[in-house]
Amino acid sequence: EDQVTQSPEALRLQEGESSSLNCSYTVSGLRGLFWYRQDPGKGPEFLFTLYSAGEEKEKERLKATLTKKESFLHITAPKPEDSATYLCAVQASPGGYQKVTFGIGTKLQVIP
Amino acid sequence: NAGVTQTPKFRVLKTGQSMTLLCAQDMNHEYMYWYRQDPGMGLRLIHYSVGEGTTAKGEVPDGYNVSRLKKQNFLLGLESAAPSQTSVYFCASHHRTGAGELFFGEGSRLTVL
Numbered sequence: 282e283d284q285v286t287q288s289p290e291a292l293r294l295q296e297g298e299s300s301s302l303n304c305s306y307t308v309s310g311l312r313g314l315f316w317y318r319q320d321p322g323k324g325p326e327f328l329f330t331l332y333s334a335g336e337e338k339e340k341e342r343l344k345a346t347l348t349k350k351e352s353f354l355h356i357t358a359p360k361p362e363d364s365a366t367y368l369c370a371v372q373a374s375p376g377g378y379q380k381v382t383f384g385i386g387t388k389l390q391v392i393p
Numbered sequence: 394n395a396g397v398t399q400t401p402k403f404r405v406l407k408t409g410q411s412m413t414l415l416c417a418q419d420m421n422h423e424y425m426y427w428y429r430q431d432p433g434m435g436l437r438l439i440h441y442s443v444g445e446g447t448t449a450k451g452e453v454p455d456g457y458n459v460s461r462l463k464k465q466n467f468l469l470g471l472e473s474a475a476p477s478q479t480s481v482y483f484c485a486s487h488h489r490t491g492a493g494e495l496f497f498g499e500g501s502r503l504t505v506l
Contacts, residue, residue, distance in 0.1 A: 285435065315495075324397070324483050324497030325436075368435070377443070378424060378487065378495065379451055383435035 283308045283373050285384035293390045294359055302354040302387045304369030312374035314352050316345050319366045319386065328354075328367075359391045395419050399484050399498035406474045406505045414469040414501050416484030422496070423489045425467040426451070427459060429480040430500075436483065442467055474505045 286305045294300055306314065313332050317325035329338045331347040338345050342363065344355040354367055366386040373380040397418045406412055416425065423444050428436040438451030440459040448459045456478060458470045471478060481502050485495040
């Protein structure tokens with residue numbers, strides 16, 4: 282059974298204090314690993330897709346990396362507007378999106 | 394563009410009542426999905442559709458039915474609501490060749506008393 286474990290469950294940072302969120306996964310064959318951002322009362326918003334170990338992607342203050350067992354979402358010099366819940370998901374291969382397993386998420390709070 | 398629109402956003406039902414959630418997307422996506430999100434659990438797939446006129450069961454389909462009569466609409470029905478169906482429901486869609494990017498609606502919060 283595919284599994285996604287995110288840690289920590291919650292993280293509180295001071296503005297400008299860089300940190301990382303972890304996503305550990307087990308999947309029969311990885312087709313893709315996804316990061317989403319979810320604001321309170323809203324639907325998840327897509328951030329990144331990573332396909333293979335060693336791959337990295339960046340967007341503003343966020344950088345996602347991937348190994349064979351986990352992914353990290355690095356947040357550099359965060360701002361209060363980065364406060365949100367960050368979801369990790371894996372898509373097994375073979376399979377379409379019905380094979381996507383989501384983690385519970387990490388709730389990030391950035392304090393001014 | 395509106396993207397993915399869900400109606401209603403909030404609903405309170407009594408046990409045994411029925412209702413339908415509507416999802417509409419204006420991006421001409423082939424694939425559409427219904428998820429539920431509960432505290433302490435990741436998003437779980439209820440039903441999905443790979444094109445107009447098709448539907449399939451996801452991880453937690455019991456107690457729900459769906460229909461996709463038009464490409465842009467995906468309906469989720471509860472025939473006899475139960476308290477265990479209290480949840481936030483999200484509709485999502487993506488293009489056939491979409492590289493991992495699911496577009497989500499803003500959610501429908503359902504409470505069953």
